[in-house]
Amino acid sequence: MEKNTILSIQDLSISFTTGAGEVSAIRGVNFDLHRGETIAIVGESGSGKSVTMKAIMGILSSNGKVNSGKILFSSAKEDMEEDIDLLKLDKKEMRRKINGKRIAMIFQDPMTSLNPVMTIGAQIMEGMKWHYKTPKKEAYKRAVELLQLVGITDAEKRMKNYPHQLSGGMRQRVVIAIALACNPELLICDEPTTALDVTIQAKILELIKDIQKKLDISVIYITHDLGVVAKVADYVAVMYAGKIVEKGLVNEIFYEPKHPYTWGLLSAMPDLDTNDDKLYTIPGTPPNLVNKVAGDAFAPRNIFALNIDNRLEPPMFQVSETHFASTWLLHENAPKTEMPVELKARVERMLGEAKKDGE
Amino acid sequence: MENKQPLLSVEGLHQHFKVSRSYTVKAVNGVDFVIYPGETYGLVGESGSGKSTIGRSLIRLYNPTAGKIVFDGENISGKMSKSTEKHLRTNMQMIFQDPMACLNPRKKVLEIIAQGLDIHHICKNKKEREDMVYQILEKVGLSKEHANRYPHQFSGGQRQRIGIARALIMNPKLIIADEAISALDVSIQAQVVNLMKDIQKETNTAILFIAHDLSMVKYISDRIGVLHLGYLVETGTTEEIFRNPIHPYTKSLLSAIPHPNPIVEKSRVSVTYNYVTSGIDYAKGSQNHIEGTHYVLGTKEELEMWA
Structure with missing residues (x-):
């Protein structure tokens, strides 16, 4: 079976201008991700894991500057040309073509990544309406399906709930449903379970794994928990001070x-x-x-x-x-x-x- | 048989919060445990299980609804006399979860650490006060120069060290560490845990370690109590709990810890436990003795089923 690459980061280097001077946060990162596979990026805080992901999503903070490198993304969907360099797209194009639609991201803290004044149903439908102009009824139906997919019971009733009415684990499930709403090909999980209890952590990880198998999407995990890595990853990249110091199959890294x-x-x-x-x-x-x-x-x-x-x-x-x-x-x-x-x-x-x- | 006097003994602690006239949150429902001098007792459970509430009730940030708490020979539940309160405030200290939020951003480290000394008028002069602070700073791995800085100039791990220093300066007999390492990076967690262990060896302070991360709790605790929905479902020495967990909730907690072993971990599915569908009623159960200090909450029939 031939493996095809969905994402290829080549020689990426990013620096931030701060009061203390120029901080070179990423100093030449290279890795490839194949379709349907999972890579986990591990490292201490400040090693540049999150910055790399933000660069992929085009959401670097305003003092960040990409010095060199390419992030090549190839989509399997018909309406997109082969291999585009995400760094060449401007913000508007990123929003319209990539964010949410092709690449979706799950953030660390489900408390802060949901809008507190919107029902969760509206938040799940928002992306579909925006990217695909899905009619409201269809979007509603799909949102209910998604909630069922992520294991929320009474999905219809929950559509009208606000985030504060749900527990932490439920909220993270909603965040996952939102991320999946537009059929992304790549899912980035930035410490998806750090803010959750161990028992719920195991459930969420199993859920993401299950969905990945069902929908055949690629996943990037950012984490500092090696136990999580062992559970979910095919490949591991260890980052230190803005560089990948070791990468390989999960068994190679652990054994x-x-x-x-x-x-x-x-x-x-x-x-x-x-x-x-x-x-x-x-x-x-x-x-x-x-x-x-x-x-x-x-x-x-x-x-x-x-x-x-x-x-x-x-x-x-x-x-x-x-x-x-x-x-x-x-x-x-x-x-x-x-x-x-x-x-x-x-x-x-x-x-x-x-x-x-x-x- | 017990020749050791417990430092802290908690009997039938209840902590209820009245939300409205008709609705009361029963956060803690009859918890009993003891802590001996110089040992570490780990309290684990998911969020909402009441572990932080217990810590706060013990140090009397809340008024316990019912139950008896005896600390160092003095009853600290109910109304306290002036001297009892002073005894409690000087001998029991707390370390909080979020090192960013628990330090006053407008005070220098010296002032933060010395606040306890000032309140209880422990130091006679300025020199003595400063010396004590410097000594404590050194003990937690910071240096003298750090005393004149503000909290924002420190990293998370260093801030947690300041929090520990603040608790230690009173020379307490019991420290309540409420999720003291949860907000830190893994490599820093290890450093702080090692520091707490070292300090404990040196000062023989007892620690009540509240956490949800069982693997860290295993490292630091001598004995563990597992809490769920305000009930202490299982308690025993660390070894007893990990070798022979009996209660299904404890089993699910233990199985939820991911092992850093990819081949095993890939095929392992964690045990799930749902209180609502399991048909267990915690209120009906009683503490059953298994071995040594190992107790499990449950009825006779349930116990037979789990065994």
Whole structure:
């Protein structure tokens, strides 16, 4: 089966003008997303995950500037020419052709992303009426269907409700229904479950997965929860200080991570099976991107850092067909470095569990 | 058998809020638990289960509707005498969820941290007061220079450290941490949790840790109480709860935690629990002893069904 790419980000670089100077928030991001697949972007706050997504949607704040790069989007629908560069479209065209219609986004906080003075029915129908000029009756019917799809009971009654009458989980379901209203091909979920309880989180994630299968859409997840990543993603991209430091299939990232930052992230994750007294923390704090970063941005926090890390930025080394990591440790002249022992033990235990599960 | 005296014991705590003449929200319905000196008790549950309400009732931000709370040998439920109130206010402290909202933006860190000292007239002179603040700042991993800054000049993790410093300066016997790490980034969460553990080891302070993230609760708590709809459905040591969860709600909570293991996680479907359709009536149940300190709420028949 041939995979076709729906979104391809090439060498994207974005900076913000602030009082403190020019902040280079994104410093060369590359990734591809295939149709029907899911990529998860992980990283700490300030690593540039959300900025990348905002660039895709064309909703960067006014002090942001795209320095270079392309975001190629190819639609399978008939009324659109092949491969358009989203960065070349102006705001009006974005609104008319892309936002909501082709690419929809689910935001972190369902409390603030809904309009408090509009019924949820009207909010779901709004996009359809605007993009497709759907007649009111049809739009109403479809809105009810959508509410049923996202698992809201008594959909007809709920159409007349206002957001404050719903619980947090229900509101996030409504937000998902709104996002799906115009049959988007790409769904961006920016921390969709951070504001929700664990029990509801699991339900919402299962819902998004289910809908993705039914409607064959591609999904980008932005999250810092590796548990969520393990549950939903096909591909993972780990971001640090405005760059992707490691990307690959979800199994490659979890079972054979190569980048020291990924090692740190995986080790810092609280594990239900260990009884360690202390949680692992990555020493130090992320770099301030106002200052020019020389060499590898992660070097000051990296106990495995080599001399060259302070001078030269590492390129992407290819580990396998799908797995890339940007660290000098993978260079042929670098000393052989294995992942930390504790992490290794953990990975082995995870693999053991997986094996047991398979039987 | 128990030679330890509990620091805090809560018996049949009820907290109801009257919304209108005919409608009362019953946020907490008869909760019993004890906290021993120097231990961490984790309170978990979904939003609306009453975990924050319990924390606020204990520190008397609310007046409990019914129940008895004994803290450090003194009854702090009902009307308190002046000396009891002072005892409570100095020995029980709280850390709040949102480090952005809980610090006065117009005060310097020094003033914020020293406020408790000022109110209770603990320091005799300015020098002593400043020294105490500097000491505490150091303890939570900040430095002296930070004392003259304003809250907006700090990152989220640092602000939460200020919140911890403010609670610690009174040298409390019990700290109530209400979702103290929920608003922080994962890597920062780990730092703050480690800090709280370190401080606890050093000062032997008891912590009531209120959270909805079970994986963090597991790390920090010695014992856990699971709350649902204002009832304590299960309580026991962390080990007992995680090894042998009995109540279906606890099971669903545990299964909802995503594991960082893609192969297992992809095929796993979490257990769902719906109180309305499950036919369980919490009001009918009683606390049943399972083992050690492990108790489950339910009737005899329900217990047999779950086992």
